[in-house]
Amino acid sequence: MSNQELVVLDRSDEDAGACCSGLLTAPVDEAQAVELAKVFKALGDPVRLRLLSMIASRAGGEVCVCDLTPAFDLSQPTISHHLKLLRQAGLIDCERRGTWVYYWLVPETTDRLAGVLTRPVGQRTSGHTAPAAVPAPAPEEDAAHA
Secondary structure, eight states: OOGGGGGGGSOOHHHHHHHTSOTTTSOOOHHHHHHHHHHHHHHTSHHHHHHHHHHHTOTTSEEEHHHHGGGSSSOHHHHHHHHHHHHHTTSEEEEEETTEEEEEEOHHHHHHHHHHHSOOTTOOOOSOOOOOOOOOOOHHHHHHHO
16 A cells, blocks of 8 residues: 555654644644545445444454455455555555455554544533434334325
């Protein structure tokens, strides 16, 4: 994987404060928004989110692709494509060992991403709260509205 594929999250410590100061601290500029969007897009797919979770939560810190593929009703090439997108976003890395490829989380990436979304300690909130999630209608309600 080339260094340019690591988008936002593989910057020097000197630059990290500027690029990852947090959405709640200052507006992001256009370049930062483009870079962050690539990472969020990689996380925006349910399959990729599940893959990342399976990799991150694995005891020992790494998992073989042979253990990931059976968890999905998808072909091996499709799983490989999703893993490639997670690697390009800098969220995971891998190594081929013989026939198999082993994947692991890049914790610095997820830590920096979390930092972008974290409210600074002591920052006052606006007093507004997030709206409650609207529950999905019960199946019998769907039929009644059809």
